[in-house]
Amino acid sequence: MPPRRAITGRSQEPRQRFVEELRLRRAQKGESLRQLGAVLGWDWSLFGKMESGQTLGSPDVVQALDQHYGTPDLLLTLWELAAGDPTQFKERYRRYMALEAVATGIQQYSPAVVPGLLQTGTYAYRLLFRGGLAPGTELDQQVEARMNRREILSGGGAPQFRAILDETVLRRGLLDREEWQEQLKHLIDVTEQPNVTLQVLPFAAGLCELPNTDTAFLRLPEGRTVAWVETGYDGQLVEENARVERLQFSYDRLRDHALSPRETAEFILRLLEEAPCPSADPK
The missing domain is CATH 1.10.260.40 (lambda repressor-like DNA-binding domains)
Known part of the structure; x- marks a missing residue:
């Protein structure tokens, strides 16, 4: 040939x-x-x-x-x-990202890590590295893609965004003091945007719904809502109305137990002041 x-x-x-x-x-x-x-x-x-x-x-x-x-x-x-190898993201996740980009409203619950749309570049790098990506081109591309997604929350037509973070998310921080302070400051800064609301689900709430499932709801321009549920190993796009409604009910129950946005801001400010200095830097 x-x-x-x-x-x-x-x-x-x-x-x-x-x-x-x-x-x-x-x-x-x-x-x-x-x-x-x-x-x-x-x-x-x-x-x-x-x-x-x-x-x-x-x-x-x-x-x-x-x-x-x-x-x-x-x-x-x-x-x-x-953005990288076409197989870099599973088709379901690529579809979720496309829907996320046009959503008029986003609600999210994170039981273990800072949501992707709220992560700093350093936090994303550490998280993806711990997830198994070796330093190099692929890891850098994944971090860049995640940082690009953050732009969804700003600019014209930005969606209304609400995130509920389990207290675990804010208690299990980065080992490097400056890196973790940067992430906490970013959370405070982003909540000053009029379209962003952040709440913390405190340990005092006890065992609640969705204990180990990262969940996001996308309100689409045509009025319907879809959900994305993710564990540490897999993710699934949920479009069936009945299943989305059940997940939404669980999310609403979580919200009932969460700190108010003002209490949340005060909570994060206290953590920022208390951020410990580690004995060793894992870099």
């Missing part, structure tokens, strides 16, 4: 191809980065970083670009390829 010939002369490397397409589409539109940012409602510097390859951006940003340029799913498809 003869060697494959380059037809377009464009890069065959997914990340570079994504960057090239972004530049090409904006050039064809005749817009500056500042004009693009003004039209779509994101800071223009984000698009500059995307076009220079510094970041891939989040799915909602890429979907907005597809709509703006009139390229249905083209840029999003290239984004998925550029």
